[in-house]
Amino acid sequence: xxxxxxxxxxxxxxxxxxxxxxxxxxxxxxxxxxxxxxxxxxxxxxxxxxxxxxxxxxxxxxxxxxxxxxxxxxxxxxxxxxxxxxxxxxxxxxxxxxxxxxxxxxxxxxxxxxxxxxxxxxxxxxxxxxxxxxxxxxxxxxxxxxxxxxxxxxxxxxxxxxxxxxxxxxxxxxxxxx
Amino acid sequence: xxxxxxxxxxxxxxxxxxxxxxxxxxxxxxxxxxxxxxxxxxxxxxxxxxxxxxxxxxxxxxxxxxxxxxxxxxxxxxxxxxxxxxxxxxxxxxxxxxxxxxxxxxxxxxxxxxxxxxxxxxxxxxxxxxxxxxxxxxxxxxxxxxxxxxxxxxxxxxxxxxxxxxxxxxxxxxxxxx
Numbered sequence: 001x002x003x004x005x006x007x008x009x010x011x012x013x014x015x016x017x018x019x020x021x022x023x024x025x026x027x028x029x030x031x032x033x034x035x036x037x038x039x040x041x042x043x044x045x046x047x048x049x050x051x052x053x054x055x056x057x058x059x060x061x062x063x064x065x066x067x068x069x070x071x072x073x074x075x076x077x078x079x080x081x082x083x084x085x086x087x088x089x090x091x092x093x094x095x096x097x098x099x100x101x102x103x104x105x106x107x108x109x110x111x112x113x114x115x116x117x118x119x120x121x122x123x124x125x126x127x128x129x130x131x132x133x134x135x136x137x138x139x140x141x142x143x144x145x146x147x148x149x150x151x152x153x154x155x156x157x158x159x160x161x162x163x164x165x166x167x168x169x170x171x172x173x174x175x176x177x178x
Numbered sequence: 179x180x181x182x183x184x185x186x187x188x189x190x191x192x193x194x195x196x197x198x199x200x201x202x203x204x205x206x207x208x209x210x211x212x213x214x215x216x217x218x219x220x221x222x223x224x225x226x227x228x229x230x231x232x233x234x235x236x237x238x239x240x241x242x243x244x245x246x247x248x249x250x251x252x253x254x255x256x257x258x259x260x261x262x263x264x265x266x267x268x269x270x271x272x273x274x275x276x277x278x279x280x281x282x283x284x285x286x287x288x289x290x291x292x293x294x295x296x297x298x299x300x301x302x303x304x305x306x307x308x309x310x311x312x313x314x315x316x317x318x319x320x321x322x323x324x325x326x327x328x329x330x331x332x333x334x335x336x337x338x339x340x341x342x343x344x345x346x347x348x349x350x351x352x353x354x355x356x
Contacts, residue, residue: 010338012338013337013338013341016196016215016216016335016336016337016338017196017215017335017336017337017343018194018195018196018197018215018335019196035355037194037195037196037219038194038218038219038220039218040216040217040218040228040230041215041216041230042216042230042312042314043312048312050218050228050314052218052219052220076349079349079351080351083351083352083353083355086353086354086355087353087354127311129307129308130307130308134220134221134226134316136220136228138312154346157194157195157196157335157345158194158195158355159191159194159195159348160188160190160191160194160356161353161355161356162350162351162352162353162355163191163348163349163350164348164349164350164351165195165345165346165347165348165349166346166347166348166349167335167343167345167346168332168343168344168345168346168347169343169344169346170337170341170342170343170344171254171257171341171342171343171344172340172341172342173257173258173261173340173342174261174340175261175264175265175339175340176264176265177213177261177264177336177339177340178338178339
């Protein structure tokens with residue numbers, strides 16, 4: 001995909017609707033990727049995002065030590081690959097090769113972008129005070145990329161176990177909300 | 179709506195897809211309701227939810243002092259009312275009357291359920307350590323209600339300003355995810 005940088009002020013529009021995201025991490029030549037849905041916007045600009053990443057996951061260790069990650073946003077087009085990433089463990093297997101996703105160099109962080117995702121948010125961990133108790137990381141988006149060719153992305157939204165909802169129609173309602 | 183109790187173990191299936199929620203609060207005879215999208219699941223059971231509620235909102239004050247709220251989940255059927263709640267301030271106006279939403283007594287907390295929402299989650303604040311810095315409240319769902327007549331609810335998902343995505347088709351993908 002041919003991506004452009006996205007204004008950091010617009011990052012919230014990608015995340016607040018609750019898409020499944022693929023979080024990539026890297027350290028000492030090892031890379032990993034995991035799908036997850038437990039995230040929230042925390043501030044508009046600079047964009048802060050809260051991520052719950054269980055300490056049972058290999059990504060927890062990579063994120064905690066490297067303090068960097070990329071939030072990659074997939075669409076239904078690669079839904080099978082997204083789910084496959086959650087069904088295997090990354091400590092022994094190279095998930096990118098196993099699943100068929102293409103890692104690309106990020107511009108600011110060491111974790112890779114996923115080429116097949118229409119948006120990529122390079123992040124640095126800025127607060128770990130709630131990691132011990134809740135596995136909750138606060139990250140700052142420092143660089144954002146988007147494929148301008150993807151209009152109305154059909155994001156995936158997890159609704160438990162094998163069930164996903166796909167983003168439906170867009171509507172406009174007169175609002176003062178940001 | 180005629181609602182039944184919902185197992186607390188299933189609460190995450192309602193929230194992790196990122197619906198717009200209506201948070202109700204109450205204190206000293208005053209009630210308020212606000213729409214918001216910055217929330218995340220934090221634990222399966224007992225269900226913990228993280229909520230970002232700006233200290234610029236009247237609801238912040240009510241939540242901070244009462245330490246209780248209800249997370250009400252609307253569908254596109256009442257989208258105009260949901261947005262209207264975000265366009266007026268609750269400190270001087272009774273939003274329920276102004277917008278046309280029906281408050282009902284909750285079973286455990288003092289904040290009201292909204293009858294027109296297909297799901298209602300009664301919550302107690304359990305952690306305020308990140309309120310001063312991020313306006314981030316950790317709440318525990320202590321009682322959950324759902325209208326079993328609503329299948330595949332057409333939840334609203336905010337994508338910035340006047341734009342909303344409506345929940346689309348459901349798909350199943352073989353997954354080990356919870």
